[in-house]
Amino acid sequence: MTSAVHQTEHLLFLVLLQLIIMIGAARLMNTVFRRLGQPGVVGEIVAGLMLGPSLFGHFFPGTSTDLFGKTASPPIVILSQIGLILLMFQIGTDFEFGHLKAARNRLATVSVAIASICVPFALGFAIGEASAPTLAPGTDALTYSLFLGVAVAITAVPVLGRILREYGLNQTEIGVVAISAAAINDVVGWVLLAGVSAYATARFSAVQMSLQLGGLAVFIVVLGVVLRPLCDRLLKRLPVRDGEVPPNLMAIVLCLVFAMAIWTFQLGIFAIFGGFAAGLLFHRHLGFVDAWRRQVGQFVLVFFLPIFFTFTGLRTNILGLTGATDMLWLAIVLAAAILGKIVPVYIGGRLAGYSHHESAILGSLMNTRALMELIALNIGFDLGFIPQNVFTMLVIMAVTTTVMTGPLLKLQLPRAGHPVPVGIEA
Template identity: 40%
Template sequence: MPIATLSVYFFLQAAVILFACRLFGQIAKRIGQPQVVGEMIAGVTLGPSLLGWASPDLQAALFPPQTLDTLYVLAQFGVGLYMFLIGTQFRSDHLNSRLGGAFSVSIAGIAVPFALAFAIVPWLVGVPDLFADSVQVFDASLFLGAAIAITAFPMLARIIHERGLANSPLGTLALTAGAVDDAAAWCILAVVLARFGGSWESAWWAISGGVAYAVFMMLVGRRLLRQMVDKAKPDAPLSDTMLAVLLILFCLSAWSMDAIGVHAVFGGFLLGACMPKGALVEKLREMVQPFVVVFFLPMFFTFSGVKTDLGMVLEPQLLPAAIVILVASFAGKGIACYVAARLAGESSRDAKAIGALMNARGLMELILINIGLQAGVIKQGLFSILVLMAIVTTLMATPLFNWIMRRDEGKATAIDKS
């Protein structure tokens, strides 16, 4: 397809994508859901699951295979930049303040998902269209464990902050446990990607390279970034030159992780996490985040949706696997974290709230499974099942959390009146 024709397709696709995501996002907000949930659903509706089912010719004309490479590049750049911005909001004090109290919840949120994954994957590898033929049971178990263990940390943090619970025992415990679980899941994913690329030798090269880069960023990079941050004037807008330097650093960080066999999003997040907090970071988010969230993330949701066929989930050979994976996801995260919180001495309300929040997967799940699909670890059938799991668990999180909190507040009011 000529480049000029690709550009015509892109502008039309972008208009349709932005309209659909805004529409579904507003609908989601009206029914009490985060806008990101509506945008996730919008991406799926533009794929074969709805538009392709209702009008196959229209869906094929709007998203021909030749144009998906352009959409892929934009989606990957956008999600990498989003993870960079998420990294700038990462607060190590959450890890330090209640690390001991959140230890049992974090361990349960990691150990149980991986135990369930290792239990069911030997059967799942025999089911068609789930895992690549060349993937080993051990690697498949690691990947599925990471997919079940991941938490929608940005959404969890947003709910905690919107409810004014950031400095409460509940908020601190949930943020700490979510951060630890996601860090573990991403590390395991890095191992799977490195292993799938060849052998343990390539895996150790990727891991050692990633660790060396992380150590460099924390010990040297953070100091260099601090010098740059100190040059920024708090009362002046972020200069074009400073913005260009930050974007260059992001691209180089993403490239370095991709070059050693780890995904680019790790580089973006690590750079953001090492950015000293202050006026520069706040101005950067003010300038960049609106465009990333409004323009780039819908591209990522749609690219994921175009590859998702929820009709496959209902096929007789995949439906039992889908049910088992969904049950394992709920039991391995929500229920496990609730039980662990109760055993750690948390109240019934707080334990339920933690289980509800930790069970959401959201955008983080979509990023993880897109990486798995791109690397050839999983096939479209498992990809579609895990997209469904991400949507369902994310849809449940906010209303379930609000119901738990209102129910407890209602009980407290009734007790006070009596």
């Protein structure tokens, strides 16, 4: 066997072994957490962290390095991002925009989006300014504070989408407002992140930012004026038969999803939003959506998503905090992140005409950050503008705010007249 073939076979062996561990651990923790009354996706997040230096890598560093390497291998990185794009497509197809025809829901979406961005960003920025001399003495204070503001402001659309499905909220008024506001939140967040990253690396340009915003506007117009009617024609020519997506249709849709992911990547708002936008093109075709979920959706959730969680977990070490000062700042970050999301969103919901309990549910949903935030954190960390201890604090904040969502929903949903599902969806 030649050296090249041997290396390929060895890489394949490692990747297959990694996949077995990732998928098995995610499914095990999914089951455990659902039995504990948590959404299964929270268990999958915890499984990803457990496989990293926070647990497995801490107690068995040599074995962890042999298995996963010092950093995630390129095949795992690519698989994780492909899975995220496909998940975002699925979330887009699940949208029920009929509820947004009501003026109250449109007002609520805008109010919640603004509240969920502005207040947390301001709080994060203020914490950055206050903590920079202590936590980041060798870092540019303005850049550090801007990164902190963006990190606190982000809401995790993919995980929020899964939680909405698991609790039967994806086609309710509250669910549609939450995911719509979260989508706006994340698009604005990623644009801010791109601007901050460019500024941090001395590449900021008002012209470049204007081109990016102009490209986004063109993308939205093409989405609605050109691609939407083309997709309608496509489904008429290649209709779903007997509850199955024809192979030719599936191939065309996959190519479209990946092409739109490339487009949004080029716009600087990350490839996953191309997948989400592609899903919006098909959400009105319920037969296609149901068939796609059966044929492709379950595979995405069981195979691809654990890879993404583990990829992020391998870069995260939540055991890195030491000392009373770190713990104090962690408490401040947690308080600002939680109250800075829930309270403003609650007020936005009330101003839009929702009841006390409905507004509280909106606040709890928008507080979900999860591992999507870690993408932003990793960018700041890789650029050297978020120190290791601050990175760890923000990771703990992201996981904590996500773990909170399940118990808060179980408490609040019955009060709003929405039953909690007896069996959380796998």
